Amino acid sequence: MDREGRGDSTGTADDDLAWELLGSTIDYSCPGFDVRRDDVRLPDGTETDYHYVDEPPAVVVLPFVARDGGREELVVIEEWRQAVGRVSHGLPAGTTEPDDDDLAEAARRELAEETGYEADSVEPLLSSEPINGVANAVHHYFVARGCTPTGEQDLDFNESIRVSTTPYDDLFARALGGELRDGRTLLGLFAYAQHHE
Template identity: 30%
Template sequence: MTELQKWNLVQSEMVINHRWCKVRRDEIELPNGKVVDDFFVHIKPDIAFVLAITPNNEVIFVRQYRYARDDFFIEIPAGGFNAENENPETAALRELEEETGYSSQNIKKIATLYNGPSKDTNQLHLFLAQNAVKVSEQNLDITEEIEVLLIPIDEIVSKIESGEISVVSSVAALFFGLNFLKTQK
């Protein structure tokens, strides 16, 4: 079996450098010597996801409009970091409270996932927040209009199978998180 090799960066330039969208065009040399001169990379910020579960074994979801697909989606709470030095756990708890009004004293990081590592640079930090309780009202950004949904944990898989829950990052986080819960019992 041939040993896999990394690609070599020949040169790189930022083609879009906006605070909401950064795209880099790299020229790369493949292990076979071929050169690809237009390999585009999306520079995306890390995201903190939180699988929050209430004392009644309900998963806390957000339902919101997503402009790019022109539709409404059910997802677990998630968001970017407010500052370069904000740690993932702080970001997860902040996003949970801002988007839903819920918080938890029992939070644990359970995974680091990658959504599209062929073109995207970011990591998805997944946290499990158990015994989440309502502590405040939502504190939404200007682009957010969010409906909070509490879905019993035993209904999650059927909602994924039916397509009601279909955002890949949330589906992956749910399967990973629910499996983690099973192994902790």
């Protein structure tokens, strides 16, 4: 684990590229993430500071529902994204809680909360650091099988989400065609395709 306990420690402090951490503090805090300032010493001895988004790990779910004829469909969401000013089409995802020791259970919870669907099985796919130049975010991807609608959504106050299902092949074609912009969804679809070709 790295110093935040979030992932792989490849490129540790004994690497000659490593920056020495002198101190760390939160400059700004809001629901969902903080802005952290690290005081660091660079390899050439220069002392400076570095700001980045500090947020909990997240889970991203590829939730498959079985349809007649064996055709695979995914449970997908449409969600308003204020940062880009539009509705984003993609996969259910959410941040973990401090007491989440089991990421697969966190994936089940986020799937249920955002979509009202529950899964028979949940298996890990991959983990990624999507924007590690500006954030310490780690996204853990899971494939959920046997998903069925069992309840109502349980959304956070600032979530606006519409749920539907779509054939996997159609969503993958939209990804290849440039219609989908959500990075988490693109990586999940491409990783799934690579692992299941």
